[in-house]
Amino acid sequence: MLGELPESSSLFFSGGIDSTLIALRLSELKRTDVNMVNYVSGPNDISDYLASQVAKHLNLPINKVYFNPNDIPDILNNIIRDYSYPFVDASTFIGNDLARLTLKKLGNTPVILDGSGADCIFVGDMPIYLKFDKLYKVPLVAQKAISEAYKTFDMWKSYTPLIKPFRAFRRTALMPIQSLELGCIFDGITYNIPDQILNNLKGMYTDNISALFEGYEENTKRLNDYKFTSVLNVIKASSSGSSAKSYDFLRRNGVKLVCPFFDPKVLRLNYSIPWDQKTSEEPKALLKKMLVPQIPQELINFPKQAFLPIHEILDNEVMRDYIDTLVFNQNGPLCEFFDIKTVRRIFNHRHKHMDADFFTHLWIIIFTSIWIEQLKTSFSSKYQSAIK
Structure with a gap:
């Protein structure tokens, strides 16, 4: 597949x-x-260093955006155009x-590769479920x-x-381990x-999809749960998670998005x-083995953590205007x-404490509100044009 890529494609x-597994190939x-193309989201984004070092070992050129x-305003004002x-x-x-900056920097690139999906496919997130499995052993009443x-x-x-255990139990009390990803604190x-809706939601991710496992040899209940969860994560990620963040925008600009995993x-x-x-209890253990010996062990185990410019996004003037007029x-x-x-209390608390869970929850409300409002405006303007 990678050998057949058109010239001047991007990763x-x-x-x-x-992404290093794809780059290695x-x-x-x-x-x-x-x-x-490496996205540097701020001075604390350690992927700037990591990406440069890995690219050097692979002898591949790298572009920084x-x-x-x-x-921020241009992205917010065009949500309805960029997302179906x-x-x-x-x-x-x-x-x-990242998609916008890539096209701006490189111009026409026929295909863009995205390394999303390896975690759920090769069970790189298994350590998370091993930890939560211990919590599920606690009586449901507790x-x-x-x-x-x-x-x-x-x-x-x-x-x-x-507080961390309280937050974790907030998730386990809502959803079984197979549907852990659906739980929201x-x-x-x-x-x-x-x-009734919550029970129906659980059913869709347990009873209805259990047919996928008919004929599988089940060694233990625990492994069956993890197999179940792994397949559900693949379905969820491939259908609505990995590529959706940039697919519509790239397609509109004539670029094909490919997720090799x-x-x-x-x-x-x-x-x-x-x-x-x-x-394995080690995150991404199997995937890491695939990189040895081409990539030094210190880079394979480098503590990569995406830096999300949360406060720059939430404190932006245009974002605040959307929040005040649509969310509040x-x-x-x-x-x-x-x-x-x-x-509003959660939003006002953002400078004291704001992690990925909080930002995601606020982003769900903000993004969906903007999308609906822009959709209404778009329909209204098209209707007015049609009746003239």
């Missing part, structure tokens, strides 16, 4: 395990014409900005009591080591999902590997679904 490259194929707060549905992943902003304490005492205001705090050949390879070879407005698009007062 979104962070220097992390997933490109290096083996001597595809030095492929542009590796940089986050600029001045680009309100996609609300925390990395939406960076994904969109889980719900701890979860309720998180809500009652406004523990969302901090994320200290003492703010359910019951800023919004309420009716029990979701290629059917790669998926078949993945499911031919014995389960015990893929599971009693007549806003989502005012019937969220407790506006609590959302």
Whole structure:
């Protein structure tokens, strides 16, 4: 697949395990014409160093693009143009900005490669589920009591080591391990999902899709749960997660987005590997083995962590205007679904404590509100033009 790429294609490259696996294969194929593009989101973004070092070892050229707060208004004002549905992943902003900057820097690039999906396909996120598995062994009554304490005492205001277990139980009390990704700590705090809808949601991700596992040899219940979760994560990521953050924008500009880890050949390879070879308490253990010895161990184990310019985004003047007129407005698009007062409290607390969970939740509300409002405006203007 990579050998057949058109000339001057590009790769979104962070220097992390997933994109490095693709870059390694490109290096083996001597595809030095492929542009590796690294997004630097701020002075604390360590992927700047990591990407440069990995590219040097692979002897591949690398292009740097940089986050600029001045680009925020253009992204926000064109949400309805860039997204066919309100996609609300925390990395939406960076994904969109990276796509824009790549085209601006490189001009015409026929194909862009995205390394998303390797985690859920090769079970690189297994350590997360191993940790949560211990919490699920606690009686459900106790889980719900701890979860309720998180809500009652406004523990969302901090994320200290003492609070972390409360937040974790907030998720386990809501969803079984197979559907852990669907659990949100703010359910019951800023919004309420009716029990019937919540149960139906659980059913869609357990009972209805369990048919996928008919005929599988089940060694233990625990492994069956993880197999189940792994397949569901692949379905979720491939259908609505990995590429959606930039797909519509790139397609509109004539660029094809390709996620190699979701290629059917790669998926078949993945499911031919014995389960015990893929599971490990070390994150991405199998993927890391694939990089040895071409990449030095210190770079493979380098503590990569995406730097999200949260405050620059939330404090932007245009963003604040959208928040005030759409999110905190009693007549806003989502005012019937969220407790506006609590959302305002969370927003006002952002400079004291704001991690990825909080930003994602605020982004869901903000992004969806803007998308709906821009959709209404678009329909209204087209209707007015049609009747003239």
